[in-house]
Amino acid sequence: MITLLKQVMPKSLLGRSLMIIITPLILLQIIAAGIFFESHWDKVTYRLARGVAGDVSSIIKLLKHFSKEREGFFWVQNHAAGTLGLIIELEPGKFVPTRAQTGNNNLERMLIRALHDILDAPFKIDNETLKRDVLIDVQFVNNTLRIKVPRKRLFSSTTYVFVLWMVGSSLILFVVAMIFMRNQVKPIRRLADAADDFGKGRSVKEFKLEGANEVRQAGAAFVAMRDRILRQISQRTDMLTGVSHDLRTPLTRMRLQLEMMGDLEGITDLQKDVGEMERMLDGYLAFARGEGNEKEKNVNLLDSVTNIAEQFKRQGKSIEILIDDNFCVKLAPNAFRRAITNLIENASRFAENIYVCARKRSGGAEILIDDDGPGIPVAERAKVFRPFYRIEQSRNPGTGGVGLGMAIARDFVQGHGGEIKILDSPRGGAQIKIVLPT
Structure with missing residues (x-):
């Protein structure tokens, strides 16, 4: 009941x-x-x-x-x-x-x-x-x-009069109540829309406090929370930018000195170490920056995914694109490109063939990245989205990155109000399923 x-x-x-x-x-x-x-x-x-x-x-x-x-x-x-x-x-x-x-x-x-x-x-x-x-x-x-x-x-005839009075008064009261309640609910809807936009990384510059006192209190709390989060992000970004500049300067001097030292023994290994440190630094900064202030645009999934796949094909990777419909999704293009690139790069390390499928579904788009590699164990599927986590614990650069690719992809998807999860692929390996709302 x-x-x-x-x-x-x-x-x-x-x-x-x-x-x-x-x-x-x-x-x-x-x-x-x-x-x-x-x-x-x-x-x-x-x-x-x-x-x-x-x-x-x-x-x-x-x-x-x-x-x-x-x-x-x-x-x-x-x-x-x-x-x-x-x-x-x-x-x-x-x-x-x-x-x-x-x-x-x-x-x-x-x-x-x-x-x-x-x-x-x-x-x-x-x-x-x-x-x-x-x-x-x-x-x-x-x-x-x-x-x-x-x-x-x-x-x-008083029966008809009574019935008409009863029905008429009910309709009038219903209309008045509906108009009044719609005006009371509008500020709550605006607050929910603002919170949703902010959660998806969209700009929420002007948010007017209106409605009942309780709604105004909730709106004021949201504005204060938004300002604190933006301030923390800005401080973190500024700090990491400064650290990046401070670290890149000695790394650049080291690279120049190594180039000037000629073909001495051990120089090549040192140059590889410096290059690896620069790549690690770039990965940390990309994760820390997230999407930044990038504005959302209508991105054609077929064109964007095809361009990403072409880069990997030039590196000798086998990638097959399966996108039937030519449709667009509103998202941050650079952040999307970075996320998909990370996912394909992870798959290419352990699989010979990669398959990317995108299709339109009710209320959004679905992207599937399949491979024929060894797959990801069920116990590890939630852990791989943690920053700096790698299934292979040796931290050897030859067997993987710094452990931020999956975390960056997850932040992008969740920042756009979507969902990402790892499943078993019909190709034999792992399947990364991404659902993005329109």
């Missing part, structure tokens, strides 16, 4: 707020309608029916009073039609069944009850033959007196 309620419950704040307002309103209307039809409607109908029963009784008494006069019946007939709005007819020799009626609806039950209270003679009610009238047959001596009563005399 609880699971069913959770499925039926609105998911948005606006929907739930409106439900909180509308549910008591509906319950109140149901209770009011129940009280009205249980009490007021029954009383009104009975009083109208009693008035008709009183008129029928008066007609019968007048007929008995003028029964000896020849013109008496016609006078009573004209009087009933003109004054009371009742049409009477006398059917000689017919008798009304003595079996008591119970009534099929509220009108019949109230009319039977009123006639029982006033009349002593047998009677019968026909509420179905005529649309606008109700027929009442009353036993009168050895004849049947048929009285045609207009249905409007037994019906009160």
Whole structure:
């Protein structure tokens, strides 16, 4: 039951707020309608029916009073039609069944009850033959007196007025509540959009605090958090830029001195060490900088992935591109290029063939990078996304990088609100699955 309620419950704040307002309103209307039809409607109908029963009784008494006069019946007939709005007819020799009626609806039950209270003679009610009238047959001596009563005399228009008032007031209250709640929810939506944009690395320069006090407090906390994060990133970037400059200067001098030393023994090994230190430094800086302030653009996946693959093909790597649709995704192009390059480079170290597939899916794009290498053990799949982590623990540059390629790719994907995970590839190795929202 609880699971069913959770499925039926609105998911948005606006929907739930409106439900909180509308549910008591509906319950109140149901209770009011129940009280009205249980009490007021029954009383009104009975009083109208009693008035008709009183008129029928008066007609019968007048007929008995003028029964000896020849013109008496016609006078009573004209009087009933003109004054009371009742049409009477006398059917000689017919008798009304003595079996008591119970009534099929509220009108019949109230009319039977009123006639029982006033009349002593047998009677019968026909509420179905005529649309606008109700027929009442009353036993009168050895004849049947048929009285045609207009249905409007037994019906009160207050029912329609009550229903229209109830429905109309509910609609007005619903519209007012919806307009009010939409205005209250808008600041929350703007805050959620701003947080989403900031989480994806997009610029959120102007964010206006508005709405209720609680929403303003949340917005102020978001702005303060954004400023602190941006300040920390800026400080880290500035620090690493300074460190990079300080480290590159002695490395450059070392490289120049090694070049000037000629072909002495050990010079080649030292030059390789200096080059490796420069590559490690570049990797650390790339990870520390992340996407920086790069703006998002509509990137054609086919063109971008093809350009990356061409670089590896020139190095003698076997890469196959499987992209059927020519479509674009909004992302930071340089960060995307760096992430895909890192993933393909990691795969190329351990596999002979690499397959890159990209396809459009509902709400985004899916990129698959498969290889035919040894794969990645399940126990290591979460660890490889850690900075500086390598499955091969020797830290030998010949068997891998510095351990930042997967971490950079993960930061890019998550920064764009996407998802990255490692699966078993149908090619025999590992499969890197990336899902990016549009």
